[in-house]
Amino acid sequence: xxxxxxxxxxxxxxxxxxxxxxxxxxxxxxxxxxxxxxxxxxxxxxxxxxxxxxxxxxxxxxxxxxxxxxxxxxxxxxxxxxxxxxxxxxxxxxxxxxxxxxxxxxxxxxxxxxxxxxxxxxxxxxxxxxxxxxxxxxxxxxxxxxxxxxxxxxxxxxxxxxxxxxxxxxxxxxxxxxxxxxxxxxxxxxxxxxxxxxxxxxxxxxxxxxxxxxxxxxxxxxxxxxxxxxxxxxxxxxxxxxxxxxxxxxxxxxxxxxxxxxxxxxxxxxxxxxxxxxxxxxxxxxxxxxxxxxxxxxxxxxxxxxxxxxxxxxxx
Amino acid sequence: xxxxxxxxxxxxxxxxxxxxxxxxxxxxxxxxxxxxxxxxxxxxxxxxxxxxxxxxxxxxxxxxxx
Numbered sequence: 001x002x003x004x005x006x007x008x009x010x011x012x013x014x015x016x017x018x019x020x021x022x023x024x025x026x027x028x029x030x031x032x033x034x035x036x037x038x039x040x041x042x043x044x045x046x047x048x049x050x051x052x053x054x055x056x057x058x059x060x061x062x063x064x065x066x067x068x069x070x071x072x073x074x075x076x077x078x079x080x081x082x083x084x085x086x087x088x089x090x091x092x093x094x095x096x097x098x099x100x101x102x103x104x105x106x107x108x109x110x111x112x113x114x115x116x117x118x119x120x121x122x123x124x125x126x127x128x129x130x131x132x133x134x135x136x137x138x139x140x141x142x143x144x145x146x147x148x149x150x151x152x153x154x155x156x157x158x159x160x161x162x163x164x165x166x167x168x169x170x171x172x173x174x175x176x177x178x179x180x181x182x183x184x185x186x187x188x189x190x191x192x193x194x195x196x197x198x199x200x201x202x203x204x205x206x207x208x209x210x211x212x213x214x215x216x217x218x219x220x221x222x223x224x225x226x227x228x229x230x231x232x233x234x235x236x237x238x239x240x241x242x243x244x245x246x247x248x249x250x251x252x253x254x255x256x257x258x259x260x261x262x263x264x265x266x267x268x269x270x271x272x273x274x275x276x277x278x279x280x281x282x283x284x285x286x287x288x289x290x291x292x293x294x295x296x297x298x299x300x301x302x303x304x305x306x307x308x309x310x311x312x313x314x315x316x
Numbered sequence: 317x318x319x320x321x322x323x324x325x326x327x328x329x330x331x332x333x334x335x336x337x338x339x340x341x342x343x344x345x346x347x348x349x350x351x352x353x354x355x356x357x358x359x360x361x362x363x364x365x366x367x368x369x370x371x372x373x374x375x376x377x378x379x380x381x382x
Contacts, residue, residue, distance in 0.1 A: 075357070283342045296341055296360050300348030307353075 029207050029292070030071035035084075041115065042108030043096040045086040050077025054145070054310065055118045057109075058084045061127030061152070061288075062223055063190070063215040065091025067208075068126055071295045076302070083118065085109075087128075089219020091211065101226050105132055106139060113143060122306060124148040127288065128223060130245075134232050134275075137239040146242040146309040148302060151288050153245070153271045154232035160271065164231070171228035179221030186220075187213040199289050200250060208289070236274030243278035244305045246298065248286035317355040318377045321346070324368045338367050 035047035047066055056076060058069045066073075066084040073082050087105065089095035098104040113121070122145050125133035130152015137147045159167045181189060190209035199205060247268045249261045265282060272278040281301050286293040325335050332350070336343040341360065348354040356364065356376075365372045 281344070283344055286342060294342040294345065296354075296357055297345040297348070299357070300345060300354035304348065304353055 041112035043088040055121040059125035059129030095219040120145040175221040175225035248290035249284040
């Protein structure tokens with residue numbers, strides 16, 4: 001991918017003027033499943049669902065909540081034990097004053113695995129959640145079976161070619177901007193984001209934006225700042241477990257940027273080239289919330305990956 | 317889960333991409349379904365039945381796996 005194409009990828013994160021299109025029939029957000037248990041683990045809120053010897057831990061993205069995984073939970077809870085995490089400050093949960101947020105998250109996550117006796121889970125994260133899954137896999141690959149990142153990379157893609165100083169400046173500006181939003185402006189921002197980048201499904205724009213806007217703008221800003229300054233690429237070689245990166249590709253959107261699916265795939269692969277057991281699978285047509293835009297394709301890819309990574313340690 | 321998707325598609329001379337477009341799903345969904353590695357969601361199964369004008373049980377065999 002040349003510099004001009006990288007800039008066009010960068011425009012993804014900045015362009016908010018594209019009107020969504022959808023040929024698919026109207027989709028609704030799946031209903032909320034009922035958790036078997038809910039508890040707090042340090043700064044994290046956790047809902048547990050289903051049963052099964054293999055555990056899945058779900059981590060939503062920036063400003064998002066368990067609602068992003070409702071369909072996934074309904075689909076996999078008959079055969080898996082699922083722990084759905086809500087990050088502090090998101091989806092109506094209280095924020096944390098602890099910093100850095102990434103290391104606070106990781107410490108609370110490892111304590112949760114120990115206290116709940118969760119052995120070798122598969123961690124599935126969306127966006128920021130995918131980046132956090134990569135962080136966990138770099139820290140303790142031996143404690144995880146595998147990880148899945150849905151459009152979550154070791155670095156925020158539009159900033160991949162920036163210097164650390166440039167990223168820090170941009171992160172500070174972005175965080176200051178989002179942190180200053182009142183609730184009405186945050187909702188307007190989320191409506192725009194979901195319409196342009198989040199989903200192809202027009203019927204999902206408003207309900208998901210309303211849910212996103214339940215998050216504390218200041219908490220979202222703090223997470224955003226850490227996300228934009230994080231670069232996990234140098235330590236990807238520590239990830240010795242299988243990694244599945246799911247790359248949403250929407251021709252209707254990317255055509256305006258002049259990016260083919262093959263070029264986008266090459267970019268995602270280059271971002272994960274340091275992880276020896278990483279593979280990238282596209283879902284098309286889909287936008288950032290691929291599990292909402294194309295649930296069947298997402299469940300199929302996850303089902304296949306779980307079957308591939310089910311090791312000898314799995315209790316049957 | 318075994319199914320007759322590939323045959324039904326061939327009878328109509330549709331590509332996987334064309335069937336995906338008619339169903340409003342990603343082509344990866346069709347690939348996974350035809351490989352028999354994935355059972356479709358209920359709404360998708362009904363949509364497939366409608367596209368081929370056949371009942372769900374005439375297309376999918378819930379008792380057979382590859």
